[in-house]
Structures are given as structure tokens and as C-alpha cells.
Amino acid sequence: MQDIVEDLIDHLLTVTAVTTLVATRIYGGDLDEDEVVNMPRKNVVIAQAGGIEEFRTATISRPRFDIFSYGEGYYQAGQVDRAVADALKAISRTVANSTLLHTAGYGQPVRLKHPAAGWEYMLRSVTIIAGETAVV
Numbered sequence: 671m672q673d674i675v676e677d678l679i680d681h682l683l684t685v686t687a688v689t690t691l692v693a694t695r696i697y698g699g700d701l702d703e704d705e706v707v708n709m710p711r712k713n714v715v716i717a718q719a720g721g722i723e724e725f726r727t728a729t730i731s732r733p734r735f736d737i738f739s740y741g742e743g744y745y746q747a748g749q750v751d752r753a754v755a756d757a758l759k760a761i762s763r764t765v766a767n768s769t770l771l772h773t774a775g776y777g778q779p780v781r782l783k784h785p786a787a788g789w790e791y792m793l794r795s796v797t798i799i800a801g802e803t804a805v806v
Contacts, residue, residue: 679698688757701715769801
């Protein structure tokens with residue numbers, strides 16, 4: 671099975687509105703240890719949010735993810751969140767690596783604060799419909 675987190679990271683790295691804010695600081699699962707010492711600043715973290723829904727007769731999956739958009743404050747985290755949301759909205763049979771990302775569905779963001787560190791961030795849950803391999 672493909673790594674859709676990696677595919678989403680690769681897709682976001684092609685979107686200028688996202689990279690203008692976070693450069694290449696888009697991570698899968700959690701922040702890199704090297705990045706933690708630089709916080710708070712603009713970052714994106716994509717983490718799986720439950721089981722992957724697969725279909726028996728098709729090479730389609732519908733995984734869920736949580737996308738954490740960090741910033742120096744809530745306003746900056748919101749800027750990152752909106753850029754990511756626009757990038758997700760633009761997914762329409764988009765190829766990332768060899769995965770065909772058909773579409774993305776997402777809810778509204780939730781404004782949160784890291785309980786121990788105090789970093790402010792936005793959390794948005796996302797569902798991606800993806801093909802096992804892209805037909806080119």
C-alpha cells in the first residue's frame with residue numbers, strides 16, 4: 671500500500687502558498703526533534719487519524735488524517751491552515767509520486783494550544799480518496 675502521508679507532503683511541497691509560509695517544514699506523524707527547538711513557528715504535521723477504509727474490488731482507499739498547522743500565534747497558524755485547506759481543495763485527480771489523489775474532504779479547523787509547550791495551532795481532519803497507483 672502506498673504512503674499517502676508522504677504523497678500529501680509531496681503535494682503540499684508543490685503549492686507555493688504553502689511553501690511561502692512553511693518552506694519545507696511539512697512532517698509526517700510528528701514534528702522532527704530538530705524542529706521542536708525552533709518552535710513556535712510555522713509548520714505542518716500530517717498524522718493518520720484512524721484506520722484506512724479499503725474497498726475489496728477496487729484499488730481505492732479512503733484514509734483519514736489530522737493536519738496540524740502551527741504558527742507563532744493563532745493568526746499565523748490560521749494562515750498556514752487556510753493555505754493547506756486551499757491546497758486540499760485543489761486536489762482533483764492530482765498525481766503525487768505514483769498515487770492518484772482523487773479528491774479531499776475536510777471539516778472546519780479547531781483552534782488548540784499544546785498543553786505542555788503552549789504552542790498555538792489549528793487542527794483540521796481530512797479524508798482523502800486515493801488510487802493505489804496512478805494511471806498515466
